Amino acid sequence: MDMCPEFERHEREFQLNVEKFEKVPGTEKIDHSRAVKAYARPAAGKEQPLPSDVRPPAVLLSTLDYLINQIVGEDDLGDSHFFVRDRTRSIRQDFTLQNNRGLEAIQAHEIIARYHILCMHQLCENKGFSDQQEMEQLRKVLTSLQEFYDDMRSEGVPCPNEAEFRAYHMLSHLRDPDMIRQAQRLPMHIFQDPYIQVAAEIHALTRRNNDIRRRAKIQSEASPNFFSRFFKLVAGAPTTYLMACLLEVNFVEIRKGALKAMNKCYLDQHGGFPVDDLVAILGFDDAEECIANCEEYDLALTPDRTAVIFGRKDPVTRRRIFKGASHFRMVSYNMSEVILGMKCGDTN
Amino acid sequence: MQAIRSFVREVVQAYKQKDKKAICDLISLDSSSERVEQLSQVLYDMTEESIRSTVAADCESLDAPRPLKDLITNYLIFTIASCLDTSDLADVYELLSTCYGSFLGLYTAFDAQWLTPLLMNISYSLVDWATLADKENPTAKELKVSDAAAKHLSRAFNVVISDKTSNDLKDSKKMALYYLANLTFRVYFKIQSTRLLPTMIANISKAGVKLEQYPMSQQVTHRYYLGRYYLYQLDLRSTERHLAFAFRNCPPQNPHDPQSTNEVTYNNARLILIYLVAARLCLGIFPSQQLLRAYDLEVYFSTLIRAVKLGDLGLLDNHLDSPEVLGWFVKKEIYFLLKEKLRVLCWRSLIRRVWLLNAGQPRVDLNLLVSVGQLLIKDGSFDIWDVECITASLLDQGYIRGYIHSEKKILVVSKTNSFPPVSSVEVAEEYA
Numbered sequence: 054m055d056m057c058p059e060f061e062r063h064e065r066e067f068q069l070n071v072e073k074f075e076k077v078p079g080t081e082k083i084d085h086s087r088a089v090k091a092y093a094r095p096a097a098g099k100e101q102p103l104p105s106d107v108r109p110p111a112v113l114l115s116t117l118d119y120l121i122n123q124i125v126g127e128d129d130l131g132d133s134h135f136f137v138r139d140r141t142r143s144i145r146q147d148f149t150l151q152n153n154r155g156l157e158a159i160q161a162h163e164i165i166a167r168y169h170i171l172c173m174h175q176l177c178e179n180k181g182f183s184d185q186q187e188m189e190q191l192r193k194v195l196t197s198l199q200e201f202y203d204d205m206r207s208e209g210v211p212c213p214n215e216a217e218f219r220a221y222h223m224l225s226h227l228r229d230p231d232m233i234r235q236a237q238r239l240p241m242h243i244f245q246d247p248y249i250q251v252a253a254e255i256h257a258l259t260r261r262n263n264d265i266r267r268r269a270k271i272q273s274e275a276s277p278n279f280f281s282r283f284f285k286l287v288a289g290a291p292t293t294y295l296m297a298c299l300l301e302v303n304f305v306e307i308r309k310g311a312l313k314a315m316n317k318c319y320l321d322q323h324g325g326f327p328v329d330d331l332v333a334i335l336g337f338d339d340a341e342e343c344i345a346n347c348e349e350y351d352l353a354l355t356p357d358r359t360a361v362i363f364g365r366k367d368p369v370t371r372r373r374i375f376k377g378a379s380h381f382r383m384v385s386y387n388m389s390e391v392i393l394g395m396k397c398g399d400t401n
Numbered sequence: 402m403q404a405i406r407s408f409v410r411e412v413v414q415a416y417k418q419k420d421k422k423a424i425c426d427l428i429s430l431d432s433s434s435e436r437v438e439q440l441s442q443v444l445y446d447m448t449e450e451s452i453r454s455t456v457a458a459d460c461e462s463l464d465a466p467r468p469l470k471d472l473i474t475n476y477l478i479f480t481i482a483s484c485l486d487t488s489d490l491a492d493v494y495e496l497l498s499t500c501y502g503s504f505l506g507l508y509t510a511f512d513a514q515w516l517t518p519l520l521m522n523i524s525y526s527l528v529d530w531a532t533l534a535d536k537e538n539p540t541a542k543e544l545k546v547s548d549a550a551a552k553h554l555s556r557a558f559n560v561v562i563s564d565k566t567s568n569d570l571k572d573s574k575k576m577a578l579y580y581l582a583n584l585t586f587r588v589y590f591k592i593q594s595t596r597l598l599p600t601m602i603a604n605i606s607k608a609g610v611k612l613e614q615y616p617m618s619q620q621v622t623h624r625y626y627l628g629r630y631y632l633y634q635l636d637l638r639s640t641e642r643h644l645a646f647a648f649r650n651c652p653p654q655n656p657h658d659p660q661s662t663n664e665v666t667y668n669n670a671r672l673i674l675i676y677l678v679a680a681r682l683c684l685g686i687f688p689s690q691q692l693l694r695a696y697d698l699e700v701y702f703s704t705l706i707r708a709v710k711l712g713d714l715g716l717l718d719n720h721l722d723s724p725e726v727l728g729w730f731v732k733k734e735i736y737f738l739l740k741e742k743l744r745v746l747c748w749r750s751l752i753r754r755v756w757l758l759n760a761g762q763p764r765v766d767l768n769l770l771v772s773v774g775q776l777l778i779k780d781g782s783f784d785i786w787d788v789e790c791i792t793a794s795l796l797d798q799g800y801i802r803g804y805i806h807s808e809k810k811i812l813v814v815s816k817t818n819s820f821p822p823v824s825s826v827e828v829a830e831e832y833a
Contacts, residue, residue, distance in 0.1 A: 207540040230635045231595060237734045238593055244731060257741035262828045263797055272828045273635035275683050275742035278797065281790035285782060311790075314797035318805050326807055334786050364804075 056116045057088035058106040065091070072136045074124055089116060089136075092143040108147050110157035117144055117161050121168070131179045134172060138190065141165045145194065156210070159201045163214055166194045166221060167295060174298035184302055188225065195222040206240070216246035223252040224299050227259060230271075251291045258283040259303065261310040280311035284336040308335050312350060316363045325360025402455065404443040405477070409459040412473055416465065419515040428476055428519055430526040432483055441484040444477060452477050468506035475500035483530075490534040494545050497530050501553050508574075509560050514567070517577050520557060524577075527553060528584050532591075550588040557581055562608050575610050579619045586626040598630050621647045625673050628680075635738070637680050644677035671696045678702055679735040682709070683742040685823025701726055709743055712751030715777040717743055746823060748791050749800045751777075752812070753820045763803070763819070765812040767792065785810060799826045 057075075065071055066083040075088045090108065093099070108116065120140055124133050145165065148158045169191040176182040199222055202215050219239065223232040233256055236249055243249060261278035287297050311334075319326060328340050337343040344358060353362040408427070415423035429437050444452065453474055460470035479496040482488045504523055508516050531545035558581050564574035582605055589598060612620055628644035631637075651670040674696050678688050687706050693699045708717040721730060721740055730736035751773065756765045770788045775781070792812055795801045800823065803814035814820070 209540075231633060233737045234595070234633050234734055235593075237731045237736060241728070241731075253737055257737065257744075260741065261794075271634050271636045273742075274637050274798075274826065274828055275745040275823075276794075276798070277741060277745050277791070278794040279787075279791055281786045285787075289782070314793045318793040318796040319807055320804050323806055324808060330786075334790070 055085075055088075056108070056112070056119065057090040058103075059085075060106070061090060062088045074128075074133065074136055089120065089140045090143050090147070092139050092146060102150060107150050108144075109151075110148070110153055110155075110161075113144050113147055113161055114157055117141065117164055121164060125168070130172065130175050131182070134176060134179075134182070137168065138172075138187075141168065142190070145197070154201050154204050156205075156212075159198065159205070159212055159214075162194050162198050162201065163218060166191060166198065166218060169194065170221065170295045170299045174301050177301065188302065191221075192225055195225055198222070216243050216248040219243065220246075220248035220252040220296065221299055223249070224255065224296060227256065227300075227303050230256075230273075232256065247291060248293075248296075251286070251296070255283065255286065255292075255300065258286065259307055259310075261314075263310060263313050278310055278314055280307055280314075281334050283307060284334065288336065304336070308337075308346060309350070311335055312347065312352065316352065319363040321362050321364040325355045325362045327360050328354075328358070331361060402443075402447070402451075404439070405447070405452070405455050406459055408440065408477075409456055409473055410463065413460065413463045413465045413469065416469055421515050421518055424516065425519050425522060428472070428523070430522055437480060437484070440477070441481055444481040449478060466507075468503060471503035472500065472507060475503050490530070490537045491545065494527075494530045494534040494549075497527055498549070498553065501527050505553070505556055505560065508557070511566065514564065514572055514574050514576075517561075517574050520561075520574075521577050521580050524554060524557060524581060524584055528588060544592055546588045547592050547594070550585050554581055554585045554588070558585065558604075562604065570610070570614055575608065578605070578608060578610060579612065579615050579623050583619060583622045583626065586623075590626065590629065595630065595633055602627070602630070617650055621650050621669075621673075625669075628673070629676060632676055632680055632738070633734075637683055640680040641677070641684060641686075644673055644680065648673045648677055667696075671698070674698065675733060676735070679733075679739060682706070683738065683746070685746060685826075701729060705739065705743060709746050709750055712747050712749070712754055713777060714744060714747045714751070714774070715779065717747055718778075745791075745795070745800075749795055749820070749823065752792065752795070752801065756814060756819070763814050763816065765814065767805070767810040767812060798828075 062083055062085055065088075069081070070091075071081070071083045071088070075083055077084045090106075093102070120137050125137055144161060148154075148161065169187055172182075173184055173187050173191070176187075177184055195218060198218050202212055202219070205212050219236070223236060226232050233253060236244065236253055239249065258277055258279045260273065260276040262272035262274070262276040263278065264272060286292055287300055292300075315326065328343050331337070331347075332340055332343045335343070337346070344354065344361075347354065347361050353365055354360065355362060412424070412427050414420075415427055426436070431437060447455075456470060456474045456477065459465075460467075460473070475496065479493070479500045482493045482496050501523055504516075504520070507513060508520055527549050528546060531549040534545040535541070558578075561574045561577050561581060567573040570576050582601065585601060586598070589595065589601075612623060624643040624647040628640045628642075628647060631639040631643065648670060651666060651673065674692075675698065678693075678698065681688070682702070682705060687710075688702070690699065690703065693702055704716065704720040707713075708720065718740070721727065721736060727736070730739065752765060752770065755769060755773065756762075759765065767785060767788050770792075771783070771785050774788060775783050789805060789807065789810070792801070792805060796803065796805070799821065801812070801814060802819050802821065803812060805812050
């Protein structure tokens with residue numbers, strides 16, 4: 054069976070809705086062998102899809118194979134992103150339509166999840182890329198996977214990658230303590246898997262209670278805010294490349310929590326805190342990134358800009374800095390090559 | 402046959418007279434009771450069809466409302482099934498479920514407050530039978546208990562909440578409010594679904610009743626569940642508040658008295674205590690050895706207390722991970738909680754002890770802490786930055802008062818109250 058139903062191929066060609074990966078090179082005509090079924094937003098008034106248009110699991114897997122190896126593998130990740138994201142969404146949709154929640158569905162969803170995680174890191178500086186949207190899709194995929202794993206367990210079928218994706222699920226909701234609760238309900242062999250243990254450790258290290266949140270998420274006593282260990286752990290062996298990619302989206306918040314804590318424990322009369330040290334501790338790319346980060350929070354620098362001055366009070370209100378910080382969000386965050394560059398050898 | 406007809410007559414009469422006690426006696430769900438045994442013996446010889454027609458005929462002649470006829474019919478059918486050893490528990494549950502539906506048909510009437518005691522009985526039974534059915538088939542995709550809660554208890558709850566007839570609890574359907582809520586909580590916790598808890602809690606608070614007006618047993622149960630819920634959310638102060646109340650008001654008894662029939666209350670008290678101790682440890686409040694011993698919890702918590710007091714990080718991790726207790730902590734879902742938070746408190750203790758060793762000088766050498774830390778944690782990657790980081794975190798949260806001189810790698814503590822008692826340290830509401 055084909056990767057795309059015949060009717061749709063003709064329909065989209067007519068509507069001039071053909072992606073470049075599906076065109077016969079040099080023309081506007083659709084290449085019937087390379088067309089991939091698009092995601093169809095379910096809408097009221099639209100008819101149910103024909104059973105013959107719903108691709109069976111084997112076809113879905115080979116389609117996914119094609120997308121990953123021929124499209125993502127051969128082409129530019131950013132360039133193909135819209136196409137692959139849409140077509141993988143369609144693959145997931147076909148699994149849902151036929152209510153397939155078995156091993157094939159799991160295999161497909163696992164690959165798609167990994168793809169999304171990779172994109173979150175590799176494309177985070179691309180214009181037009183929205184990490185929020187990507188995270189939204191990723192969370193959907195991971196949530197489906199959690200349900201599939203539960204189903205398989207009740208049937209006694211083991212899933213070899215379950216620990217890995219349970220861990221991603223935990224990390225995709227880093228501030229949610231319910232993830233920790235859920236992890237403790239997993240069977241012991243999965244609970245003790247390094248993936249889960251590292252994910253739980255990351256939850257613990259990043260938990261802090263120095264946030265101003267008007268609609269309060271609970272701020273809990275004895276929260277570690279152990280940012281130095283966090284960045285060490287992310288750079289270290291137990292954290293896989295994909296886990297680090299997934300965590301990157303939280304770096305801004307974690308660094309903010311770190312800087313807030315530091316701002317409260319140093320005195321401004323003792324000279325500043327060296328920027329180079331901050332770069333090392335907080336895993337910045339370089340001094341420029343660190344300085345830009347600090348300046349966004351109104352932290353002052355020494356005249357030669359080699360050190361950050363913590364502990365200053367705002368001269369107008371005599372209160373400590375950061376009071377404007379809750380409204381601020383860094384638009385671009387740079388992934389630290391230092392951290393992730395060490396992992397490129399990882400074959401994940 | 403005759404016995405059935407007189408049963409129907411009695412029920413209809415009780416209904417017309419709104420006789421609370423009689424209706425509960427008649428619609429009895431206690432399979433060990435004499436009445437139920439007698440009934441089942443008579444029913445055994447009848448077909449379902451004949452039961453239906455007998456009841457229908459009698460109800461018609463007695464001018465009983467249709468929902469009542471349905472209730473009686475379904476009750477009888479359920480009763481016979483529940484008494485047979487050969488019955489499939491799932492089927493029995495379904496029959497009771499149908500019966501419950503008929504009952505709610507009656508209960509929605511605006512003047513049905515007198516049926517509230519029966520509501521509580523039948524709700525309890527529903528959950529009970531659902532639990533039994535699930536035990537028989539634990540891997541079923543749809544657990545019967547969640548069916549019970551979602552379909553029936555929630556409907557009953559809505560009926561109860563919307564009763565505006567009386568402000569006096571004993572004349573209102575709201576008398577069953579916390580009973581139903583507790584049953585529902587029990588189900589949610591059993592199926593590990595915390596998703597629906599906040600909605601439920603919000604609905605209860607809108608009901609316009611005070612928990613204090615209800616029987617103490619319901620208060621204790623309710624606050625136990627609230628405490629567990631807040632513990633999931635890591636809201637330690639709320640957890641502590643609710644569980645402390647629950648524990649204090651559990652009926653007192655002697656746990657080591659072999660003659661004591663209060664095994665259930667002992668177990669309940671112990672259950673509350675486990676989570677209360679866990680929450681309090683993270684707040685720096687330690688239970689006495691006697692208390693732990695009285696409830697057989699020494700083996701779990703004593704070492705933790707010692708580790709925190711000494712600031713011994715290695716002991717903390719080793720104990721939590723030791724095979725004898727690891728499974729227990731994980732099962733109680735407090736493993737990660739304790740691991741995360743007691744580690745912070747260990748650091749606080751450690752720094753304080755190093756400070757004390759220095760004869761009360763306000764300075765603590767951070768490099769010294771690195772050496773100590775490495776000894777305890779046995780992790781080579783542990784360095785001065787980590788010490789400075791955790792110290793900063795402790796200062797930030799208020800566990801230590803002072804400042805760090807980063808260049809000299811010294812922590813300087815304030816002259817007064819440099820290490821405030823852990824239990825007095827509050828999370829800031831508004832961070833400035």
